[in-house]
Amino acid sequence: xxxxxxxxxxxxxxxxxxxxxxxxxxxxxxxxxxxxxxxxxxxxxxxxxxxxxxxxxxxxxxxxxxxxxxxxxxxxxxxxxxxxxxxxxxxxxxxxxxxxxxxxxx
Numbered sequence: 521x522x523x524x525x526x527x528x529x530x531x532x533x534x535x536x537x538x539x540x541x542x543x544x545x546x547x548x549x550x551x552x553x554x555x556x557x558x559x560x561x562x563x564x565x566x567x568x569x570x571x572x573x574x575x576x577x578x579x580x581x582x583x584x585x586x587x588x589x590x591x592x593x594x595x596x597x598x599x600x601x602x603x604x605x606x607x608x609x610x611x612x613x614x615x616x617x618x619x620x621x622x623x624x625x626x
Contacts, residue, residue: 572595
């Protein structure tokens with residue numbers, strides 16, 4: 521579940537970070553909406569962590585790290601899958617894309 525949730529979250533972030541029409545409030549609505557819906561949908565199943573620290577800290581305080589690996593490995597694999605999808609769909613990074621991501625006016 522954590523792999524699926526993180527893949528969707530990172531795909532949403534990467535998708536909204538690359539279009540001129542998706543900057544600002546549109547991007548915020550897309551990412552916030554995904555987090556809210558994923559949380560409602562998956563909270564009963566896995567807690568909908570989507571962030572290793574969000575699950576690691578309570579486990580560390582509680583002293584029970586037996587299930588912590590799920591919440592570390594799942595988001596890492598999910599993020600790699602999302603970046604792979606982005607690479608397949610949009611291709612290699614370009615110089616213009618790098619400049620745009622840095623906020624350069626050129």
